[in-house]
Amino acid sequence: MCRIGAIKSKVAFHPSLALHLxxxxxxxxxxxxxxxxxxxxxxxxxxxxxxxxxxLACTQKGAAMVEHFMETNNFTPLYEWIPRGVRQPGLDIKAxxxxxxxxxxxxxHYRTATQEAxxxxxxxxxxxxxxxxxxxxxxxxxxxxxDVLTLKEIGDPRDIAVxxxxxxxxxxxxxxxxxxxxxxxxxxxxxxxxxxxFFLQGYTLCANGENTFYTKNKEYQKSLHRxxxxxxxxxxxxxxxxxxxxxxxxxxxxxYKHVITPLPFDEIAKRPDKRELTAIRQSLGHLEINGPNTxxxxxxxxxxxxxxxSKKLRPVVVGGDGTTIAISSxxxxxxxxxxxxxxxxxxxxxxxxxxxxxxxxxVERWKx
Amino acid sequence: MEAVKIQDVSVNDLPWKIQYQPERCxxxxxxxxxxxxxxxxxxxxxxxxxxxxxxxPEPSQRxxxxxxxxxxxxxxxxxxxxxxxxxxxxxxxxxPMRNPDSRINCLNRSGGTTVKRGGRASLNSADRTLDxxxxxxISQMTDPALDSERHTFDILAPFGRVLLPHELPLKSNGExxxxxxxxxxxxxxYPVIFSDMSIGALSTRAWEAVALATAYLNExxxxxxxxxxxxxxxxxxxxQSEYLKYMILQIASGHFGWNRIIKAMPHMKxxxxxxxxxxxxxxxxxxxxxxxxxxxxxxxxxxxGVPKADxxxxxxxxxxxSIEESVQKMFMSMNAAFKFRVPVAIKCAASATSVSVYNxxxxxxxKICGGFFIDGIQGGxxxxxxxxxxxxxxxxxxxxxxxxxxAVKQGRQGQIPLWAGGGVGLTGNAAADAFKLICxxxxxxxxxxxxxxLCGCVGNEHGRCNACNTGNCPAGICTQNPRLVKRLDIDxxxxxxxDYMLALDSEFKKLMAPVGNSSLPVGRSDALVTTDKAIADKxxxxxxx
Numbered sequence: 077m078c079r080i081g082a083i084k085s086k087v088a089f090h091p092s093l094a095l096h097l098x099x100x101x102x103x104x105x106x107x108x109x110x111x112x113x114x115x116x117x118x119x120x121x122x123x124x125x126x127x128x129x130x131x132l133a134c135t136q137k138g139a140a141m142v143e144h145f146m147e148t149n150n151f152t153p154l155y156e157w158i159p160r161g162v163r164q165p166g167l168d169i170k171a172x173x174x175x176x177x178x179x180x181x182x183x184x185h186y187r188t189a190t191q192e193a194x195x196x197x198x199x200x201x202x203x204x205x206x207x208x209x210x211x212x213x214x215x216x217x218x219x220x221x222x223d224v225l226t227l228k229e230i231g232d233p234r235d236i237a238v239x240x241x242x243x244x245x246x247x248x249x250x251x252x253x254x255x256x257x258x259x260x261x262x263x264x265x266x267x268x269x270x271x272x273x274f275f276l277q278g279y280t281l282c283a284n285g286e287n288t289f290y291t292k293n294k295e296y297q298k299s300l301h302r303x304x305x306x307x308x309x310x311x312x313x314x315x316x317x318x319x320x321x322x323x324x325x326x327x328x329x330x331x332y333k334h335v336i337t338p339l340p341f342d343e344i345a346k347r348p349d350k351r352e353l354t355a356i357r358q359s360l361g362h363l364e365i366n367g368p369n370t371x372x373x374x375x376x377x378x379x380x381x382x383x384x385x386s387k388k389l390r391p392v393v394v395g396g397d398g399t400t401i402a403i404s405s406x407x408x409x410x411x412x413x414x415x416x417x418x419x420x421x422x423x424x425x426x427x428x429x430x431x432x433x434x435x436x437x438x439v440e441r442w443k444x
Numbered sequence: 445m446e447a448v449k450i451q452d453v454s455v456n457d458l459p460w461k462i463q464y465q466p467e468r469c470x471x472x473x474x475x476x477x478x479x480x481x482x483x484x485x486x487x488x489x490x491x492x493x494x495x496x497x498x499x500x501p502e503p504s505q506r507x508x509x510x511x512x513x514x515x516x517x518x519x520x521x522x523x524x525x526x527x528x529x530x531x532x533x534x535x536x537x538x539x540p541m542r543n544p545d546s547r548i549n550c551l552n553r554s555g556g557t558t559v560k561r562g563g564r565a566s567l568n569s570a571d572r573t574l575d576x577x578x579x580x581x582i583s584q585m586t587d588p589a590l591d592s593e594r595h596t597f598d599i600l601a602p603f604g605r606v607l608l609p610h611e612l613p614l615k616s617n618g619e620x621x622x623x624x625x626x627x628x629x630x631x632x633x634y635p636v637i638f639s640d641m642s643i644g645a646l647s648t649r650a651w652e653a654v655a656l657a658t659a660y661l662n663e664x665x666x667x668x669x670x671x672x673x674x675x676x677x678x679x680x681x682x683x684q685s686e687y688l689k690y691m692i693l694q695i696a697s698g699h700f701g702w703n704r705i706i707k708a709m710p711h712m713k714x715x716x717x718x719x720x721x722x723x724x725x726x727x728x729x730x731x732x733x734x735x736x737x738x739x740x741x742x743x744x745x746x747x748x749g750v751p752k753a754d755x756x757x758x759x760x761x762x763x764x765x766s767i768e769e770s771v772q773k774m775f776m777s778m779n780a781a782f783k784f785r786v787p788v789a790i791k792c793a794a795s796a797t798s799v800s801v802y803n804x805x806x807x808x809x810x811k812i813c814g815g816f817f818i819d820g821i822q823g824g825x826x827x828x829x830x831x832x833x834x835x836x837x838x839x840x841x842x843x844x845x846x847x848x849x850x851a852v853k854q855g856r857q858g859q860i861p862l863w864a865g866g867g868v869g870l871t872g873n874a875a876a877d878a879f880k881l882i883c884x885x886x887x888x889x890x891x892x893x894x895x896x897x898l899c900g901c902v903g904n905e906h907g908r909c910n911a912c913n914t915g916n917c918p919a920g921i922c923t924q925n926p927r928l929v930k931r932l933d934i935d936x937x938x939x940x941x942x943d944y945m946l947a948l949d950s951e952f953k954k955l956m957a958p959v960g961n962s963s964l965p966v967g968r969s970d971a972l973v974t975t976d977k978a979i980a981d982k983x984x985x986x987x988x989x
Binding site for chain 2: 286288289290291298325326330341351352354355356359364367368386387
């Protein structure tokens with residue numbers, strides 16, 4: 077079972093806070109990797125909030141291929157931040173040669189395009205880059221989106237933090253939202269893409285648990301959208317469904333839970349909106365999940381949310397101090413980073429509940 | 445001396461031989477009275493016995509004419525091994541024994557006509573695919589297994605056309621979705637349907653027993669099982685009652701009974717559960733139906749509005765020559781007849797072309813086909829030609845899988861629910877068969893033969909009885925002979941079906957719990973494994989050894 081976490085704050089913070097959230101929970105993760113998605117960036121990226129940021133781990137050849145591809149496709153590089161790894165002996169890390177975080181400007185003819193068109197372009201570009209690098213394993217593209225940075229690495233999170241100097245708060249790498257996990261996947265062989273959190277068009281998602289409907293979810297999602305690829309982890313299904321419900325179908329957020337963990341038929345029958353819920357349940361039956369899991373997600377507008385499987389077999393807790401709110405598998409993580417918060421106000425969402433943290437750090441919760 | 449008649453039929457040529465012990469027989473005559481096939485008779489035999497009646501042994505031989513029970517040496521009266529004689533004999537003096545030296549295959553075509561048999565296919569019945577598949581993905585550590593005794597399960601399957609999510613007429617105000625406009629009717633029912641066996645094929649009492657069990661399961665146990673009427677309609681009283689909501693009305697190629705259904709429509713208090721258009725059946729694919737005149741009783745005549753004659757249903761719906769035409773004419777008119785409130789599904793025999801039919805239906809622009817029922821080779825209970833039973837048809841398992849995967853390719857799985865039948869419960873365990881078929885992509889299954897067996901049918905896959913077509917059913921299930929029909933205890937038969945379904949429901953839970961699912965695992969092929977490489981390859985499930 078994994079442990080997952082997310083932090084949202086009114087003031088930008090350094091990723092070391094995410095490590096402090098996760099490390100006390102280490103009996104629940106095997107220290108086999110570290111991955112995080114940062115959003116609402118400050119520090120070195122503060123000036124480029126509306127420009128797409130490419131997050132990439134690659135070989136030298138891969139870097140050249142990406143550079144060439146982006147140039148050919150009329151993206152102009154604006155700024156790049158390349159962490160210089162601390163290559164000291166004894167570190168448990170399977171590092172790639174290069175980690176590139178590069179801000180681009182849109183191709184000229186896209187600068188006046190609609191938001192929708194830009195979003196499609198960014199997705200297509202990331203998919204094309206992924207395909208390009210995948211052939212000879214020259215690299216991994218994690219995200220290409222404005223104001224979003226993704227870092228994934230295999231190894232012990234502490235050593236990874238040493239390598240990337242994540243313990244030292246230099247003020248370079250700062251964000252107001254972070255979703256984080258300290259583990260590689262166990263379902264299949266170690267694959268960099270398989271590490272949580274997953275990202276698609278502004279949607280970030282981390283899950284703790286098992287999706288027993290993985291096969292039927294995957295079989296259905298494959299035909300729904302060109303961005304639904306990979307399936308290196310059964311938790312990717314949760315992200316794709318989130319994206320499908322909110323972005324493709326454009327349904328209100330509360331229907332995500334009705335799709336992944338539909339109410340039993342006899343409960344639907346008692347509700348005033350039974351016609352809608354029945355139609356959704358029967359139409360989207362193949363996106364139901366039935367395994368034990370907890371989901372933490374970050375939406376393109378910066379809101380964070382969490383919800384659980386319909387039996388509440390995986391833990392999660394939400395706590396905050398007014399300036400910073402964190403969602404975490406275990407309360408010990410919250411105690412570490414928010415020791416002075418009022419613990420009585422902590423929220424332990426139940427199986428039919430959704431908790432959303434708004435941009436203003438208000439905690440909304442509702443019953444499915 | 446009489447000449448030896450070598451071409452005469454002897455008892456040793458017949459498939460079953462009566463084993464009779466005259467010393468145990470009290471000549472009560474029960475066995476002869478019980479035998480509906482007229483296979484045994486009372487005869488006189490000249491017997492020689494040695495007796496001694498005095499104080500000292502004084503054996504003397506006596507010759508006498510003794511009455512005995514004797515098997516008739518005639519193909520028309522061949523014993524079918526039903527064992528009624530044994531059941532009624534108070535002294536264990538008589539029973540049928542299988543005759544391995546039978547020449548029946550040659551003999552019973554001697555009249556130049558095909559051999560008919562009750563619908564029991566024998567292909568692969570000892571070597572079934574479903575028995576080579578087990579549920580191999582057991583939740584333990586990564587995801588906990590559920591407690592089948594205490595957890596609640598949502599065991600329901602759709603009957604009706606399901607729309608793709610973007611086709612739903614949903615409007616959003618940013619907070620809520622509202623359904624505006626019509627969506628095709630979908631009923632969520634128990635994933636086991638009592639298959640279409642008509643009044644006529646079944647005796648009125650047997651049909652009543654199944655209907656009684658259906659109502660009882662719904663009303664008393666809240667198990668929403670649906671029953672299909674079979675071709676030929678049903679009693680008007682039932683059509684005008686609340687219980688119609690548990691019934692699926694069938695229209696088949698003979699269109700029998702529809703006159704009365706249409707006349708009853710204005711008086712229906714509730715809608716039926718659905719309409720099933722029968723194109724073909726697993727027992728005799730591509731062959732029509734036949735209710736022999738012998739079984740067309742007064743009741744059948746009045747329900748169907750026909751004289752006492754052989755009732756033939758053609759092998760296809762006359763006047764329809766394509767799937768498109770069928771969708772436009774038949775589905776449209778059936779939907780319209782019930783004002784688009786009742787789902788309309790189709791039943792075909794499994795065939796190498798089933799996937800084409802399914803693909804066609806998936807593309808139906810009117811989105812009105814509410815289910816695809818595939819009937820496999822091991823299905824059927826009615827009269828069928830032996831040659832059809834044994835040599836035509838298609839197994840249902842791979843066909844369900846192919847149809848499901850064809851839908852997956854188009855992202856349309858679940859749109860037209862798949863229902864599988866034909867051999868479900870063949871070995872007595874319908875829950876396991878249904879569960880595996882559901883994991884392979886079916887939404888539910890339909891069962892027929894096992895219901896008849898629960899009523900008391902003694903026929904089996906090894907040629908025992910199988911005389912459903914003769915009108916002589918010794919259990920009173922497949923006959924209209926008033927004397928035989930009375931043998932069936934309706935309440936007991938219904939009770940057996942109810943008990944079986946309750947056990948099946950528990951068994952479903954016992955299978956869903958270990959894989960950690962509280963709703964039906966449709967398409968969860970990852971849960972299944974097989975030790976047979978060919979099956980693994982064909983069905984795209986895991987090979988294990």
